[in-house]
Amino acid sequence: MMFAQVDFWDLAWVLLYLAAVGYLGWLGYSHTKNATDYLVAGRKVHPFIMAMSYGATFISTSAIVGFGGVAGLFGMSLLWLTFFNIFAGIFVAFIVLGGPTRRMGHRLDAHTFPELMGRRFESRFIQVLAGLIIFCVMPLYAAAVLIGGTEFMATAFGLDYNTALFVFAVVTGVYVFFGGLKGVLYTDTFQGVIMTVGMLILLIWAYVSVGGVVTGHTELTAMKDQAFVGFKKIGHQGWTSMPQFGWGKPDYNLWWIVVSTLVMGVGIGVLAQPQLVLRFLTVKSGRELNRALVYGGTFILLMTGVAFTVGALSNIYFFKREKVVGRILSREEAKVIAKKEPGQKPATVPCVLLHVDTTGSGKADTHLVERGIDTAGPDGKTIPWSKLMPQAQITPLPDGRAEILPRSSSFTRAVVPAGPDWVFNPDSIIPTYITAAMPRWFKVVFLLTLLAAAMSTMSSQCHTLGSAIGHDVFEQLSGREKPGQPPPQATGDKRTIPVEFANSGRSDSAAQKSNRTIVIVRAGIVVGLLLAVTFAYFTRGGYIIARATAIFFGLCASAFLPAFVGGLFFRRITKAGAISSMVVGLVVTGFWLVFVKEAEAGAIGLVRLVTGGPNSILANYPNWPVVDPLFVALPLSALTALVVSLFTRPPADTHLAKCFGAGSS
């Protein structure tokens, strides 16, 4: 039965949560309690609400399920990303970028990230290019968010992946269209509070169940030999150690994957996230940002810090503590896919799988590796999978069931069906842990946590994506907006606004805005959501959530960050410098993804098509095929902004006065 593991109370809690979100959304509409309403009234948003709203937008199912699962594979080295999330994503973003972004955004009357960039550099091209980048790539990040929620629903409630994807996409999609776009602060805050409660319970439970902080870490350290052999080959040294560091040998691949892609790609990319930058525009003053730091710094620690720690600790549970009790319905000899690279033969592990019914429904709901099967390798030598893979201990019970100790690591425990195949799926690690290790009631709490995380992030993603195609691309190309034409400015501290502006708002304002723009915004959101669902439907396995997120964050950093930060702080950055920087960041990232980065180049397939062989043009030069594009593209993009600006004409003083305020120099 499709919903065999969903009971009345599960549904009741979910419906109650949705009703609460709906009620808060209605309150928001009827009492005009979104951020801009506060500004219109000249009032401030409570810092707790501002921080929760920002945090709920920042943290999604991608961070909790996707990156949490990666920590289950690679260990606590992922905590470097948490550090960057807090230090760069909160401290630097709030204290260094927040105030200047808000002031410049308001002076230039910018309402989207591309518009801010376009007006700062008086360039329609910049606004359109930034809008197109966001529209084309944001669906990838939205897909990561969808997959995170889907994997949990599939594992925890016994749904097949496609059904879970449909349900999760419909719930979040309906929310986005009926209120989510307005970004009502009450709902964001409510969702942030639910996420906090859920992750706090998870943290305490996980540490208590392993005997405490130091005991748990010590136990995890002692199990380093249990790491999957494929990870050891690329530098895995245990779950409390950094991967082996070096250059020029495959043994160092993991270090470069963890540090260049997961830590730096996402950790730096957060500074140029269009949907997060917009949040600064809704703040009244620097004081609210100072106060929001208190809550924001705590919130992110509780989100990614907990997810990454629990992901790593899950190995202890699966290896030492898990007991599965149920009826073994069948045994199957299968080649479980450990790594799938398009165009290449998948790396498989021959195993005996147990299909177990733990609920008494007559249907297998748990799939475990009983043992590995020795097989001959390409060189004719035997690969002793029976020793390299977990060996489950099975004790028959009098009632015909069996007690099974899987003795797995998190990776080898996360066996899921994928069409006719079986795969080890890192994105199933956190869901499997929650389902197996936590009490049943927590499954609902965690589902609400993930729903809250997904809904708050996806509403802002969709808003940004729709605005990008409607406001930044369509309106610019159809000539309805005039870039670099901010409202008249200011003399001294108190700006004087001519009557026509004060009365009418932006020069063309709502009255002149074509209905077609609104249609395009909405159509853009629908297209973006459909692209996200399609991507989520066809892609499973290989920690795709973290990889898709890293691509989006890395591209934003490489294409936007130098021009954005330069535009905020340096008067000498020119329009040509900004355009060159964005183009270089985009082109180098694109080149790297198509030709060099093995996993993504393999999915695209161009190199393989041309050479008939490997997926990367640098396949014979380790560790280049696993280095993130950001490592190359961001320095080149920043250098380009600097050099081109030095050799091109500086912006006019009058324009700089509009951007930075007339009193500044």
Add this chain to the structure above:
Amino acid sequence: MLGIEDKWVALAYLLCLAASALCITYGLLRWNQGDEPVEEADQRWAEHETRESEEL
């Protein structure tokens, strides 16, 4: 340290806590600083934003 084998991972663990503590301390110390009056540009921006949001 803390049962963590590698000093770099232990450092990351401690830095997470330190970064969070930095945010809290900085925020509390500057709790009442940084207030700015709402200017016409701010209000105009907010009015436009509200109008666009309503349209959407």
